[in-house]
Amino acid sequence: MKYHFFNAQILVKGSIIKGDVLVENNKIIYVGSKPPKFSPDRKIDVKNNILMSGFVNAHCHTPSSVLRGISDDLPLNEWLAKIIPFERAMTEEDIYWATMLGIAEYVSGGITTVEENYGNIIPIMKAYKKASFRARISIGFPNVKQDLTNTLKWQLEQVQNFGFKPVCFAHSIYGTNEKNFETLTTFAKQNNLPVSTHLSETLKEVGDCSVKYKKTPVELLEDYGFLDRQCTLYHMVHCDKDDLKIVSDYNASIITCPSSNLKLASGIAPLFAMQNAGINIGIGTDGAYSNNSFDMFKEMFLVATLEKANLYNASILRAEQALDMATKNGAKILGYENLGEIKKGNLADIILVDIQKPHHYPHHNLISNLVYSAKSSDVYLTMTNGKIVYENGQFDIGENIEEIYKNCLKIKKRILEE
Ligand SMILES: [Zn+2]
Structure with missing residues (x-):
């Protein structure tokens, strides 16, 4: 056309x-x-x-759309414990309709590209394909039926068959063990793939890492060799100058998710220091269970204002910088040059x-x-x-919006009953 x-x-x-x-x-x-x-x-x-x-939502777990409001006003650990059983109760068909709901929210709010970090990628890719929506898809969620290397091989093949960009995703330093980090890093290197992970999201994560490894989470990733590849780090709320120097030296990128960090009381990411370190920053909404919307206007507002209040200086981050983060910076981080x-x-x-x-x-x-x-x-x-x-x-996303709502209400009813 x-x-x-x-x-x-x-x-x-x-x-x-x-x-x-x-x-x-x-x-x-x-x-x-x-x-x-x-x-x-x-x-x-x-x-x-x-x-x-269009906006690039550079970090999200889209099927979380149907778990919006299910676990609110709780500390991160209790929040996570509450959503996991609901997530496990979701079938492939649920994930398809939940992704469709997310896509509807994306397009009605001007989002045209997403970084998808979710385990069951087949129904997700079916939804994106049907909606003609652009996504970089995570591979690397362990599968109970086979080892991680074979899971990665199979997932990579599927992502390529569907025609999406892949990224090797380790959930986090507390949710992914050392062996799996090694497998992911090796697989990414062998197949020339980018990598990503949640990092330094909470003070507890940083404290636990210091006790267990005598290192900051960034130093631990450096040790794992995870930063050797094109690397994207989600959150980075709790990091110091030395951490940011390492991130910058390796040319890794950071995705900030301010709403999620506020709602889970994780803190405020030091965006001014990140910018001064020359790090490319994108913006993500994160999941609907920690946000609770996929709204890049809301995220841009928070990106442009939180650091101002944090550092008592209204001039340190301008509106156009927030716009760049929400569009071209995110696109570059996800590997789209055009x-x-x-x-x-x-x-x-x-x-x-x-x-x-x-x-x-x-x-x-x-x-x-x-x-x-x-x-x-x-x-x-x-x-x-x-x-x-x-x-x-x-x-015009391949499914009727009323049908999407109807199916999402059915999912709500069923998973609450289970
Ligand atoms: Zn996340």
Whole structure:
């Protein structure tokens, strides 16, 4: 399909320009004010919207969507103990519908790419495939039926068959034993794959690691050889200068998940120090059982404000930096070089954010509006890979939204009974 977005205010490199955007198949083929001759299948008047790149949710456990609200206001250990039995009660079909619910929330809030960290990848990939949604899929969740190397081989083959990007995922230094870290690291090296893990999320994790290994979690990963590969670390709430120097020296990236860190009382990630260390930072929502929404506007607001309050300085993190983290930085971290910016040749992940609303007026500064005023419900249209998957309340994600709700209510009823 060919689309011509005209009369647009376009977010490009931290500024707003006026002009047109042309899309052909899955690529942006033109951005500017004097479009060439073009015969689109559809012309879209952008008028009251900002046209920008779709968000990259760089860390999530999407099927957690159906466990939203099931384990709230508890410390991390008790929270985890409460959700595990519910997660175990979910069938493959449950996971499919739960992923679909997550995708519906993604597209209606302008998210077009996700880092998926969940165990049962087949129903998840079926949902993403059906919805034409982009995801980097984790492999490495141990399977009780076979050893980890064979699990990894099988999972890698499946991810490649489905056409998604893989990442070798170790849950955490407390949830993955040394042997499995070694297996994952070796497998990643042999197959030239990136790696990722939750790290330094809570003070307890750091304390336990210091007692057991006489090292910080970052130093332990360095010892494991886990940082030798392209590595993504989720959270990094509790880390010092030396840890960040190691992360920076290895060119590893960090995904910050502020809502989850606040709700589980984990703390506030030192984003200013991370930036000063030259580390690339992306943003993730984490799961719906610790957030409880997949809303990148909410995350951007927190990213741009928490460190200010933490360091008593309102100038240390600007709105455009939060926007970069939520789009192009996340895309780069997930290994997409041609994603995350409205630019000729990039993949056509485009969203329209409606600014014809009271909380956006009188449009003094549209960049700051996007971070400090906008809500995910302002998203009017979402295009991923050149396909419109959401427009003005209507979904085109391969399943009917009412059917998704119906199935998710069924799951709720059943897992509560079990
Ligand atoms: Zn997580």
